[in-house]
Amino acid sequence: MIIIKLPPLKLTRYYIELAPYFMMYTNLMTYPLKFRQHVLAIKEKLTYAKTASRFGVGMASLMRWNRRITPCTTHNKPATKIDMEALAQDVATYPDDYQYERAQRFGVSAQGIRHALKRLRVSRKKNTSASQS
Incomplete structure (x- = not known):
């Protein structure tokens, strides 16, 4: 039997605060505004790549959030052209x-x-x- 000792988990304040967001959001859902604001606040101190790997989001998402932080909720297109x-x-x-x-x-x-x-x-x-x- 091989026992591997892992270093203790370092829980910082932002991991504890944002832990529910990591567990509940996937690629198919939008991230909440509070999470986006927090990630962009951390991004000011780090690079895009480090911030993306730290929070598990894509670099393209970070760049898009940097341009516009609020999620797009509507499209300017009708659902169908059929009456x-x-x-x-x-x-x-x-x-x-x-x-x-x-x-x-x-x-x-x-x-x-x-x-x-x-x-x-x-x-x-x-x-x-x-x-x-």
Whole structure:
């Protein structure tokens, strides 16, 4: 049996304060403003590379935070170019049509129609017999 002695863990104030942030945030989520401010305050004393390795964030993130510290929460783009009311009316008018036929009528892709129907909570027809329309 081999026993390896590790040096004692050095807990400083910022590790204790920010420990929950390290455990709960991943690449897919945004870091909170308090964490960003703290990292940038430490960055003033260190280089980008040292700060990035110390906090486990990317150097590109640090540079982006240095330009703009607040996270972007909205995009200046509509969710879809498909009019949802018109699509709901189209589904009521033509319940048996395929998605590619709806896509041709709306001038979009079939995949776009599929996503729009999903947002409307309209599922595709499961049975093989025609509906009573």
